[in-house]
Amino acid sequence: MEFNKIISVTGKPGLYQVVSQSKNAIIVESLIDNKRLAINTTQNVSLLENIAIYTYEEDVPLLNIFKSMFEKTEGKEAISHKESAKKLEAFFTEVLPDYDAERVYTSNIKKVIQWYNSLVKSGMDFSKIEATTEEVESEQ
Structure with a gap:
């Protein structure tokens, strides 16, 4: 995949x-x-691949957030997207500490966590995914 x-x-x-x-x-x-x-x-x-989350500095690609979640959960599923708003926001703050809380709503956080859990269930290994060629070229 x-x-x-x-x-x-x-x-x-x-x-x-x-x-x-x-x-x-x-x-x-x-x-x-x-x-x-x-x-x-x-x-x-x-x-x-084209979705990013607002932070106070710059937009962070969703893949980077998924990789951070993967490291934090040690490759397992994260908390349920049905948890309380406070628990979801606390978890997301651990994963992406400087996200822009005014522009990133709880519904966005729920969606990101739900997507992450779906991908982990499907066998996605974020530790093996490399940046796309466009990102690699722009970094050089």
Whole structure:
């Protein structure tokens, strides 16, 4: 499973892995139940690779946050996304201490933790994922 092929689809629960593309749709496979479906080009789709979280300094890519969560939980699932807002925010502060609390809502934190847990259940090993080529090139 490649992190750069994982997407979220607005209005559909869970995460999906892109399997292939056609002219009018993207063929995806659910990470929850491995069912395949076609996502129409009119539906909103977000690549997890392109999502970042606001901090007081700069935006932090979601992959970096997942890697930090992976280290903190030692490769296991994090706390449940259904925990109280205070517990979720406390956990997220440990993972990303300088996140912008005014622009990052509890609902965002819930979503990030839910996505992380889904990816860990699916066997994603964040310790083996490298930065994408674009990020590597911009750092040089």
